[in-house]
Amino acid sequence: MGPIGSFIEHHFRHFNAATLREAARAYRDHLERGGKMLVTIAGALSTAEIGLTLAEMIRQEKIHAISCTGANLEEDLFNLVAHNHYRRIPNFRELTAEDDRRLWEEHLNRVTDTCIPEMEAMRRIEGAVLEQWMDADERGERFFPHEFLWKVLQSGKLKGSYQVDPKDSWLVAAMEKELFMVVPGWEDSTLGNMYAAHCLAGRIRNPLTVKTGVEYMMELGRFYSEVTQRAPLGFLQLGGGIAGDFPICVVPMLRQDLGRDVPFWAYFCQISDSTTSFGSYSGAVPNEKISWGKLSVDTPRFMIESDATIVAPLLFAYILGW
Known part of the structure; x- marks a missing residue:
């Protein structure tokens, strides 16, 4: 065990700290x-550069599948090509509406304390992926959202313009490992909006050139059925929302809707700062998932009520032996 793991073992003894230590031990x-382990990525974790630890988790095969929002899918790539143009706003809590309007006029899209540059990041990737969309549309081919971004990376057209080390990009690591991925609700993303606009403009004739969420669930059903024949599959949820709710529902879908005798998720850990009493999925305690047929009473269950940008890198460092 490395110095970070040793620090966690010695100092993290109570409350959320103790839960982190127990969850890390159970993951190991x-x-x-x-x-095997599926990890879900919600919120703005890619803009928070979760790839600094997540990419190595993928390379060392500590993660075997990912479910992420469309925003996290694209924002890892945005950071890869436009990192030097991002602007950090340390005093973001003091901004006025006029301050934010000025950021908009400068084409800087703010995510809490970090601004993503529209022209250097979003529009640059739009141009690269539009070529892939239009080529597939012309050929009558269809691919998933993450496959289109892998095609952009594989084309090599962006390689000379990387502004961070590609070893810190979790999307690059996932592509190199051909990791199983689902991106539910991809339409609710910057590239999803751009895709709809290009369909409306007639540049893409078939809106189904990008495969749908239903097809993602079908692929997930096949993946879960095949993997769990050989090994137990665990679930690590970073944040909440559709990135977590979509993949965890594959078990009741297979068991209750399809009538297949598949096992429940074999491990569950959620890192979230959402409040349970609000009735949100993000804040639901793990036991609630038993009532939905997602987890069993024997599934090791952990809920760390904290900021995933702080906790996830510590958890990953523990698993990696750092």
Whole structure:
């Protein structure tokens, strides 16, 4: 165990800290028993540069599948090509409406304390992926959202313009490992909006050139059925929302709707600062998922009520032996 893991073992003894330590131990034990792990990515974790630890988790095969929002899918790539043009706003809590309007006029899209530059990031990737969309549309081919971004990376057209080390890009690591991925609700993303605009403009004739969420669920059903025949599959949820709710529902879908006798998720850990009493999925305690047929009473369950941008890198560092 490395210095970070040793620090966690010695100092993280109570409350959320203790839950982190217990969740990390159980994650490690799950892998040592031959288990696999799916990780979900919500919020703005890619803009928070979660790839600094997540990419190595993928490379070392500590993660075997990812479910992420469309925003996290694209924002890892935005950061890869436009990192030097991002602007950090340390005093974001003091901004006025007029301050934010000025950022908009400068084509700087603010995510809390970080501004994503429209022209250097969003429009640059739009141009690269539009070529892939139009080519597939012309050929009558269809691909998933993440496959189109992999095609952009594989084309090599962006390679000379990387502004961060590609080893810190989780999307690059996922592409190199051909990791199983689902991106539910991709339409609710910058590139999803751009895709709809190009369809409306007639540049893309078939809106179904990009495969749908239903097709993602079908692929997830096949993946879950195949993997769990050989190994238990765990679930690590970073944040909440559709990135987590979509993939965890594959178990009741297979068991209750399709009538297949598949196992429940074999490990569950959620890192979220959402409040349970609001009735949100993001804040639901793990036991609630038992009532939905997602987890069993025997599934190791952990809920760390904290900021995923702080906790996830610590958890990953523990698993990596750092």
